[in-house]
Amino acid sequence: MNLKKRKKQEKYRLVKELRYNNGLSIQELAEKFGKSERTIYRWLKQLKRSPDSGNCDEDETRGRPKEYPQEIFDEIRKIKEEVPQRSAPLVRRIVKRKFPTNYPSLSTIRRYLREHGLSNGGGAPRKGYRRFARDKPNELWQIDIAGVQTVAHLEKLYLIALLDDSSRFIVGARYFASEKSTNVIKVLRSAITKYGRPREILADNGTQFRNLLGELGTRYTRLLEHLGIKPIFATPRHPQTKGKLERWFGTVRQMFLIEARHTFKQHPHYSLQDFNRMFHKWVKWYNTEKKHRGLPGNVPPAEIYLNSKKRIYRPLKSTINWDKWLYQTSQRKVSKYNEISYKTEKFKIPPGYCGSRVKIIEYEDKIDVYYQDTLLITHPYQPTIKSLNKQKKTRKITNNGTISYKGVQYYIDYKLSGKTVEIQEANLGKDLLIYLDEILLKKVNK
Template identity: 30%
Template sequence: MSAREEFILDLKRGSLSLAEVCRRHGISRKTGHKWRARHNEEGHGGLADRSRRPKESPLRMAEEIERRVVQVRLEHPCWGGRKIREILSRSAPSGERVPAASTVTDILRRHGLLGGGTRGGAATFVRFEREEPNDLWQMDFKGHFAMAGGRRCHPLTVLDDHSRYNVILKACGGETRGLVQPLLEEAFRRYGLPRQILCDHGSPWGTGLRADGGAYGRTGLSLWLMRLGIDLIHGRPRHPQTQGKEERFHRTLAAEVLMREAVWKSLDHCQGEFDRWSRIYNQVRPHESLGMKTPGERYRLSPRSYPERMPEVESYYLAGDELRKVRSKGEITFGNRTYAVGQALVGEVVALREGAAGCREVYYCWKKLGTIDPSQATKSKGYQNRLLED
C-alpha cells in the first residue's frame, strides 16, 4: 500500500481530523486536501503520479501563432499588425491569448514581410460620416488602366458612406451613362435606394466646371436619379478630399488588387478579381475606422425599394404650380424673359412655384433648381438669364 493510500485509509477511519492526519503523515493540509479530492473524484487511480508536462507548450503555441501570422500576411500582403491580429482573434479558441498588434508586426519584421512603407505624413482633415446606412453613397471611377491588346479598364466604384460597404465594383470599358445607369439600377434592386449620392463634377453625372469654378448643368443621369427620389450632390470643385472614402478605397484597391497583377487580359479577368476581392473587403477585412469591424457587419439594406414603374415627373408638383416645358435650347420663359435651366432638361416639364418678393422657385420633380428674380433679369433678345442658386 502506498503512502497516499495509507493517508486516505487513516482519513476514512474518522477518528482524527484532516489536519492531524496530515501532521502525522508529514504533509501540508493543502496536499491533504488535494489527495482527498482526487480520491473522491477518481478513486485510487487519482492517487497516482501525474505528468508535470504542461498541457500546452508555450513554445509550440508561439510557433503555431507565428505560422498563422505569416499565412494571413501571405494571403493579404497589404495587411498590417492590427488587421492580422483581428483575424487571429476571430478564429482563436476560447481562452487562447492573441498576440498584440505590435507583436504581430515584430513577427512580420522577423520574416522579412514588412515593406518599406508608403505612407507619407498624415494630413490634417475633418472626417465626416453619415449616421445611417444608405443616407449617402459615394460614387466615382477609379483611374483607368491598361489591359492586353491596348484596351483600358475603367473601374466604377460605389461605397456606402456610413459602413464603407462596397456596393458596386465593376470593370467597365468606358465612362458613359449607358454603362453606369444599368449598374446603378441593378444595385438599387439588390440594396434599395439611397437618399443621396455624392460624385465629382465629371461625366457622366456632371458636366464639368465653368471658368469661374462653378458647376455646369445637370445630366440625363442626374434627372433619372431625381425621378427616383435620389439627390445627386457634387463635391467642392477641385477638392477630391470631399470624397475621401472613395479616394481611400481606390488606394486600397490599387494596393491589394491592381498592383498584384502583371498583365490584365480582359474585362472579364478584371471582374473576376474584383468580385473575389470585394467579398473579402466587405466580409473579412477589418476596417480600423469601424473599430476593426467589417463593412458587412455595419451595413443593412435600404427600406426604400426600387420602383418597377418610374414615377411621373408631374406627380411631384403642387396644385398651384405654373408648369413650363423646357425648350430646345434648355430654356424657359417667365415675364417676357428667358432663363436657362439646362440642356439635359430639354422636353421636360418644370414647375414654377411662388416665392418671396415676386420671385419664382423652379423645380424639377421634388428638386429645387434655382430661383427666378425678375428684378435682376434682362430682356435682351436671345439672352439666357441664369437661375439664382441658393
C-alpha cells in the same frame, strides 16, 4: 527605446509622483487623466508599487511573444518576393489560406518585413482631417471613378464604385474598359435594383456627372431626378470630400489589384468578365468579412449596413425602362455588299438599302439597325477583348534604350538600359505588350 514607450514611462512616473509626493487619491488621479480607477491601479502596479522605483516593467507583465514555425516566415518571404508590391495585409491574407490555424498577426508580419528589408516603406506624416458620417445606411451614397488601372492584356481599365457613407458598405462596383457615362448608370442600376434608392448621392464634378460647363442636365442627373434621388457634388479639387471612397480605392489597389495583375499575367486568355467575377468575389469578402477600423467595434461593413434598424429602404415602386438611359446611337452607310461596319465588326443588312444611311442603337447585349423609323434588323452584340498569345519572352534593354524582337528593333527608354522586360503578343500578333516588374510599360505596334 522607442518614442511611444518613453512617453508611456513618463506618464507612469508622473502618476507615481502625484500619488506618493502630492498625495492625490486614486479617484482624483482617475479624474485627472480621464481613466478608470482600475487603470490607475494597473499603472502603479507596473511600477512595482514602490515609491522609489523608476523603472517600468511593462514588458515583464505581458509575457513572451508567441513563436511561429520558421516555415511560416519562409512562406511570408516567398510571397513578398514573388510580388514585391504586395502589402502586409495582403501577405497575411495569403498566409492565412495556407496556415488557417496558426498564422502571425498583422503587426508581426509588418515587423518581419521591415526587419528583413522587404517593407515598401511608409510615407510622410499625414495631415489630420475631420471625420463625418451619415447616421443612417442609404441616407447618402458616394460614387466615383478610380484613375485608370492597367491589368496585363486587358490594358486600361476603369473602376466605378458606389459606397454607403454610414456603413462603408460597397453597394455597387465594377470594372469597365471605358469611363463613359452609360457605365456609371449600369453600376447605379445594379445597386438600386438590389438595395433600393438612397436619399442622396455624392459625386465629383467629372463630365460623367456634370456637363463641361459644370452645370446639371447630364443623363446621370436626369436619371437621379427621375428616381427621386438628390444629386450633390463635392468641392472642386478637394478629393477629401469623398475620402471614404478614395480610401477604399487604395484598399483595392493594395489588397486586390496587385494579386489580380499577377493572376492575369499568368492567364492571358482571361477576359474582362473573368476579371469582374474575381473582383466581385473580393468585394463580397470585403463587405462581409474584413474588419473595418473606422466602424464601431471594428465590424465588417455588412454588419452595420444589413442589420441597422435605422437603415432607409426605398425600393423602386415601378419598373424602370433602363434601356432608355443606357443606349448609344450612331449612323453608318450601308455598303454595296449590304453590310455596315461598327466598332471593327461587320453586320449584315437586308437587301434594298445599299448606299443608304442607317441609325444604330447600341444596348448592352444587342444593336438595333433603323432606316428612318423602321427597324431593319437586330444583331446580338458583345464587345470582346482579344486574347494574347500565351508564349512569354524576355529581352534586355540595350544602352541606347532598345530591344530586339524577331529581327526588329523597338525603342523603349534609354533610362531603363540594363533592365529585363517581358514581352507578350496581343491582337493576333499585331501588338507587343512590354512589361517591367509585372506592370505594363509600353504597347508597341508591330
